[in-house]
Amino acid sequence: MKKIVLKSTFLLLMLIATKATTNAQPNNIKFVLHSTANPDLIENMQKNASAVFSEINRAAKENRNLNLSHVNATEEAIKNMEAMWKTCRFYCLKPTYYQPVNEISKKETLQRYSVRNISVYFDAKNTLDNKNQEIAIYFDNTGKISNVFIAIEKTQYGKLIETGLDVDEIERRLIIVHFLEQFRTAYCEKNIDFIDAIFSPYALIITGHKITINTKDTGPKTFVKYTEMDKKQYIKNLKNVFANNRSLDIKFPEETIKITRHPNNQNVYGVRCRQDWSTVKHNGSKGYSDSGWLTLIIDVAKEDSIQIWVRAWQDPNFNENELLKVGNFDF
Numbered sequence: 001m002k003k004i005v006l007k008s009t010f011l012l013l014m015l016i017a018t019k020a021t022t023n024a025q026p027n028n029i030k031f032v033l034h035s036t037a038n039p040d041l042i043e044n045m046q047k048n049a050s051a052v053f054s055e056i057n058r059a060a061k062e063n064r065n066l067n068l069s070h071v072n073a074t075e076e077a078i079k080n081m082e083a084m085w086k087t088c089r090f091y092c093l094k095p096t097y098y099q100p101v102n103e104i105s106k107k108e109t110l111q112r113y114s115v116r117n118i119s120v121y122f123d124a125k126n127t128l129d130n131k132n133q134e135i136a137i138y139f140d141n142t143g144k145i146s147n148v149f150i151a152i153e154k155t156q157y158g159k160l161i162e163t164g165l166d167v168d169e170i171e172r173r174l175i176i177v178h179f180l181e182q183f184r185t186a187y188c189e190k191n192i193d194f195i196d197a198i199f200s201p202y203a204l205i206i207t208g209h210k211i212t213i214n215t216k217d218t219g220p221k222t223f224v225k226y227t228e229m230d231k232k233q234y235i236k237n238l239k240n241v242f243a244n245n246r247s248l249d250i251k252f253p254e255e256t257i258k259i260t261r262h263p264n265n266q267n268v269y270g271v272r273c274r275q276d277w278s279t280v281k282h283n284g285s286k287g288y289s290d291s292g293w294l295t296l297i298i299d300v301a302k303e304d305s306i307q308i309w310v311r312a313w314q315d316p317n318f319n320e321n322e323l324l325k326v327g328n329f330d331f
Contacts, residue, residue, distance in 0.1 A: 025093065065082075074147075087246075135149070172261075173259055182194070199235075241279070246284070250277050251275070256273050267300055267301040272296075
């Protein structure tokens, strides 16, 4: 009889815990934004962000697809949010977010403003582990949502912007950080069209793949196989990766992102960071994963269509002198 009581108590506690977790996920999300911009613009941003994330939370709670037909967002933003939702569902734990508005560019662009550091909770179904991540919301000059991306961590973001040499350089860095968030999110969304568009037709691409072999004398031994390929081959391979896995997740851990301007071309920048790459197979098991140094050489002459000229992966054990630098290339 004692065992039955203990088991019932345990089940009751589990039920209470589950219910508490569910109830901790609010239905309606409110954004309170502060800025020196036009009050009507800020009001639009608040209303639009609240509508999108309230729908995201309700969809997560009801275990259904998103219905974003009623929100004030661009077609691209809706398409990207639905793609993100398909591969990695998330929701807000806080009912209210108090955040500043960041002006990315003074030009009339789709990515005019951003609101950052929106902490959300990612479901473990497609990522193997539950975890909090930060989201950045982008707005156009009317307050319409133009995109939502997985954001670079707050401290790292601040340091990248602070190292700008002047006002123009700071604006360039804001654009590059925005691009890097697009880049990362596109892989998580399996957005092959975006990835195809951002690589130059003449891009140099170097990938690395860790291989482990077993030998009788020394046991398991791991080495890296490097492959140089053009854009066409890279996109073909990436399509296969997307098709053969339920989800793909890339992260830029720690404070490792470094942005460097080319010494002879003010429109060309090098972006280097540590990259963690992991996949989840369609059966839910862990797929291929690795960690290493990612270097991107990008052309930012056209802010709305940044091009990648070089994408290279190198072993995490490489030291600073062995890593590719933007100055190694002539433009």
